[in-house]
Amino acid sequence: MVRLVFKQIQYRLLVSYLAVFASILGTFAIAVRIVYAHSLRQQLTNELTTLGQGAVTSAEFDHGRLQVGNDISVQDLIARGQAMQWFDLRGQLIAQQGKTISTLPFSSLETSQIQSSSPRIQLVTLPIVSSNNQHQLGYVRASQSLEELDENLQKLDWGLGSGIVMALMLSGIGGVWLTRQAMSPIEESFQRLKQFTADASHELRNPLMAIKSNVSVALKYPDGMRPIDAEKFAAIASASDQMAHLTEDLLLLARTDKATKPEQQPIDLTEILERLVELYQLQAQTKQITLQTNLAQSAYVFGDVAQLTRLFTNLIVNALHYTLKGGRVEVNLSRTGQSLIVDVTDTGVGIAPEHLARVFDRFWRADQSRAYWKGGSGLGLAIAQSIVQSHRGTITVKSQINVGSYFTVRLPLFAGSTCPK
Numbered sequence: 001m002v003r004l005v006f007k008q009i010q011y012r013l014l015v016s017y018l019a020v021f022a023s024i025l026g027t028f029a030i031a032v033r034i035v036y037a038h039s040l041r042q043q044l045t046n047e048l049t050t051l052g053q054g055a056v057t058s059a060e061f062d063h064g065r066l067q068v069g070n071d072i073s074v075q076d077l078i079a080r081g082q083a084m085q086w087f088d089l090r091g092q093l094i095a096q097q098g099k100t101i102s103t104l105p106f107s108s109l110e111t112s113q114i115q116s117s118s119p120r121i122q123l124v125t126l127p128i129v130s131s132n133n134q135h136q137l138g139y140v141r142a143s144q145s146l147e148e149l150d151e152n153l154q155k156l157d158w159g160l161g162s163g164i165v166m167a168l169m170l171s172g173i174g175g176v177w178l179t180r181q182a183m184s185p186i187e188e189s190f191q192r193l194k195q196f197t198a199d200a201s202h203e204l205r206n207p208l209m210a211i212k213s214n215v216s217v218a219l220k221y222p223d224g225m226r227p228i229d230a231e232k233f234a235a236i237a238s239a240s241d242q243m244a245h246l247t248e249d250l251l252l253l254a255r256t257d258k259a260t261k262p263e264q265q266p267i268d269l270t271e272i273l274e275r276l277v278e279l280y281q282l283q284a285q286t287k288q289i290t291l292q293t294n295l296a297q298s299a300y301v302f303g304d305v306a307q308l309t310r311l312f313t314n315l316i317v318n319a320l321h322y323t324l325k326g327g328r329v330e331v332n333l334s335r336t337g338q339s340l341i342v343d344v345t346d347t348g349v350g351i352a353p354e355h356l357a358r359v360f361d362r363f364w365r366a367d368q369s370r371a372y373w374k375g376g377s378g379l380g381l382a383i384a385q386s387i388v389q390s391h392r393g394t395i396t397v398k399s400q401i402n403v404g405s406y407f408t409v410r411l412p413l414f415a416g417s418t419c420p421k
């Protein structure tokens with residue numbers, strides 16, 4: 001189960017790493033694209049300005065009209081996808097040469113324009129000034145198709161796009177290796193910590209047993225013992241019981257966390273639940289709580305008897321601890337599709353909405369819990385969740401304060417669930 005958590009962290013790390021890398025590459029590609037497109041346009045504008053300046057000299061004023069000479073090679077213009085247009089001061093077209101002629105209306109105000117409708121054309125407008133008296137005679141408009149420039153930009157886009165995809169694929173492969181390298185020491189130290197918890201809990205058992213048995217012997221023969229000492233011994237007995245419970249829980253958690261699967265076999269959940277409800281009937285009656293069941297006939301899961309018993313014990317015991325006198329606890333077992341669903345419902349004190357996400361945390365207890373059950377350590381639900389996960393199931397909780405709680409365990413149905421009893 002821990003392995004799964006580490007895998008999820010590794011996956012999240014990889015995704016964030018790739019997202020950061022993709023955004024850096026994307027920003028870089030956009031910047032390159034903008035600079036390259038700008039420099040190509042600038043280059044084109046410069047070329048058209050030079051061409052226009054040449055065309056200015058081929059225009060002259062003759063008999064009060066603007067005349068255009070023919071020293072511009074039309075063949076050259078056509079070959080380069082360019083065109084020239086001469087306008088008088090009123091913007092009337094006087095002459096034009098070349099093939100890519102713009103349909104944009106003449107404007108003396110804009111020196112550089114782009115015709116965006118197809119074919120896309122870049123235009124540069126220059127004034128024609130008389131060399132004799134510096135009077136303005138008209139305008140010349142040089143234009144060139146943007147087809148070649150757009151093709152170049154498209155090639156660049158493809159190049160950048162495929163470069164980014166390749167880089168992301170390679171860095172994805174590298175990222176998998178890197179995140180594995182980064183996670184393995186963390187995973188190792190986590191496993192060592194788990195092993196330490198398991199070993200420490202295991203080693204604590206014997207001295208605890210010794211304390212417990214010595215105290216119970218002392219309490220068995222209270223003659224000659226001062227009453228105050230008897231009270232102290234009783235307190236030691238209760239504390240050592242609590243510690244024994246805690247070490248057992250820690251040991252169990254460390255064991256269920258291990259990657260190795262527990263010994264599993266087909267188990268009838270109905271039987272386990274029936275036995276448990278019978279076992280806790282007396283405790284329920286003492287607290288005047290109605291403990292009821294509603295179980296499917298026989299329902300098999302593939303699992304570990306001891307662990308599954310522990311799982312439902314924790315849920316039933318919680319329901320009994322956190323339900324007040326006169327309340328009701330129900331254990332229901334049903335089947336849906338390929339799953340078995342066990343609901344443990346109570347009419348107890350409930351859990352506040354802001355605490356719902358924390359109930360499965362290790363050592364977490366609601367502040368008021370001590371008022372209902374002093375001996376708790378806050379490991380019961382963490383153990384329950386760990387067991388459910390090692391059986392490839394899910395556990396969820398719904399609750400409302402002072403109304404009750406509703407724990408749902410969903411486990412995969414054993415494939416050969418028609419097993420005879």
Ligand SMILES: Nc1ncnc2c1ncn2[C@@H]1O[C@H](COP(=O)(O)OP(=O)(O)OP(=O)(O)O)[C@@H](O)[C@H]1O
Pocket residue numbers: 314318319322346348349350351359364365366367369373375376377378379380381382405
């Ligand atoms: N059925 C329930 N109704 C109300 N509160 C609950 C219920 N079950 C659990 N809780 C809350 O969740 C906390 C954690 O439960 P958990 O079983 O993990 O620990 P615990 O019962 O306090 O101690 P223990 O380790 O002995 O089980 C409880 O202290 C209690 O606040």
Ligand SMILES: [Mg+2]
Pocket residue numbers: 314317318376380381
């Ligand atoms: Mg509990």
